[in-house]
Amino acid sequence: MELICPAGTPSAFREAVDAGADAVYCGFRDETNARNFPGLNFTREELGTSIAYGKARGVQTYVALNTFMRAGSEALWYGAADDAVRLGADALIVADLALMAYIAQHHPQQRLHVSVQASASNADAINFLVQTFGAKRLVLPRVLTVADIAALAPKVACELEVFAFGGLCVMAEGRCSLSSYATGLSPNMQGVCSPASHVRYREDGAEMVSELGGYTINRFAAEEPAGYPTLCKGRFHIADDDGYAFEDPVSLDVMDHVDALRDAGVTALKIEGRQRGKAYVAEVVSRLRQALAATPEQRPALLDHLRLLSEGQRTTAGAYEKKWR
Amino acid sequence: MEKFNLLGAWMILPKAISHPINHMPLPLLQQGTRLVFDQMLRQHPNLFDRLGSHANKSFRFTPTDLDLSFLVVPAQRRITVSRKSAQMAADASTGGPLLTLLALLEGQIDGDAMFFARSLSIAGDMEAVLALRNALDDSGFDLPRDLGQAAGPFAHLVTRMAEAVRRRALVGLV
Incomplete structure (x- = not known):
């Protein structure tokens, strides 16, 4: 299976290539991609240089143009x-x-390639995109079990790519409006989930409080591992309970299922994390590359410590091994 | 040695090092810090491209294991050192052990991972913090090399000494 790796800067791009990526995905410095963060992404010149760096080493470059066009401003996306x-x-x-x-x-x-943000998760939707636009690959939303993927693969006329490691969204990719609700800006339209411009952290005694758009969304005790300041991973007071209503601060890791995914017909594994630093990219790509060549018994030792780099310092296989109804 | 040391023990400075630094006269610290800062900005002009308008913001860095605070305004090429008791207001601030802050400067560690682990505290303008983090990560700062280039005729000696210190820091032996 191919290993598709993230890069938010040219430095991270080179690290991903050198660490063993089969392809690196990245975006321009604007709202045409879903990681439109301050100081991140590529100018046209940087992209050209990076593509050349990859090509010289047999590594492909995928460009993410995975936000939805704003009416009247389509030229920005067409130009990209x-x-x-x-x-x-x-x-x-x-x-x-x-x-x-x-x-x-x-x-x-x-x-x-069809982005995960297109939220196409059944054979009819996927085959429509293949037949209508000539899509060659589809990145599956993180809502299917491994068995679902195995059942789907023979029914679609394109390659399938799945997220294997990194950040985990609430199960409504491309349709999530939580960030928009709190800030007016969303990953779907502006390329920013919980934009930094609307995030504040403050100390309240020994606790760290995170705020988004003026709303307090979480409190972390002194030594408690922290998560991103997103509403989906906020703590809410519901009836008599205080806790995580949507999902815990936790990251995706499905490397325990990598053989089953290969058997299911998955072509490529994707690592999330264009917003992460080059050191993270180098470490995760290198470890996953080694894990793909290792036996199932060898993998835990290779991958276990990556958990400590993850949101909330915890990982889950999420819907891939869904145990809830 | 691994290129990056994401999971290494990022040590608190031992008192044998922090104590003398804390008792150095501020003007001396200020002069030395400014010299290195000027040199590093000259060597990494691409920092400003990624910072964009955030280069005009003020950033405060507070090592938790030193009684010092550093205020940086990149666009003005200004760095000011103060005691923590007299630290100045800033648009954004970052706190953590000195070696963690220096490793972030070099892109040796991932800021998000340090934040998740609560090894790093951030406050103020988060856009500015993020822009700076990403700009530093792409800038290729290399402290031993950059310090060496600021040391004139002692370049080779300073680079080798700084590399030795970094090697020890990376394996948690400082």
Whole structure:
């Protein structure tokens, strides 16, 4: 299986390549991608240089254009697609149907991957995207079990890519409005979930309090591992309970299921984390590369410590081994 | 030795090191820090590109194992050292053990992982903090090399000494 690795900067890109990525995905410095964070992402020149670095080492570059176009501003997304094609991107990762249509019409030779943000999780939806826009690969939403994926794979006419490690969203990818509810900005439209401009941390005695858009969303005790300041991982007071209503601060790790995913027909494993530093990228890519070549018995020793780098310092296989109804 | 040491023991400075630093005269600390800071900004101009307008913000760094605070305004190429009791207001602030802060400067560790582990505290303008973190991560700071280049005729000696200290710090032996 291919290992698809994140890069938020050219330095992280080089680390991912050197650590054993088969492909690196990245985005431009604007709202055309879902990691539109301050100081992150690539200029056109940086992307060109990075693509060349990857090509020289046999590593592909995928460009994420995975936000939904704003009516009246489509030129921003069309221009980004044109530039990514011109610079030699091996694939474009797209969520918006209209952008897929533009790419299929204007760049019919360009390889198109459907983003997780498109939220296509059944054979009818996936085959529609393949037949209509010529999509070659689909990144599955993190809502299916391994058995679901095994049942789906023979029914679709494209490659399947799944998230294997890193941040875990609430199970409504491409349709989650929690960030928008609190801040007016969302990953779907502006490329920012819980934007830094709306985040504040403060100390309250021994506790660290996180606030989003003026709402207190979590309190962490002195030594308690922390999570991202997102509403989905906030603690809420509901009836007589205080706790995590949507999901705990926890990251995804499905490397225990990697053989089953391969048997299910999955083509590629994706690592989340374009917002993470180059040291994290190098470590996770390197460890996962080793784990893919290792026996199941060897994998825990290779991967166990990655948990300490993860949100909340805990990991879960999430829906891949769904135990709830 | 591994290139990065994400899980290494990021040690608190031993008193044998922190005590003399804490008792150095501020003007001396200020002069030395400014010299290194100027040199490093000259060597890494791409820092400003990623910082964008956040280069005008003030950033305070407070090592938890020293009685010192550093206030940086990148656009003004200004760094000010103060005692913690007299630390200045800032748009954004970051606190943690000195070696953790220096490792972040070099991109040797991941800021998110340090935050999750509660080894790092952040406050104030989070856009500015994030922009700085990403700018530093991409800038290729290398303290031994950068310090060496600031040391003129002693460049080789300073670089080798700093590399030795970093090696020991990376394996948690400082």
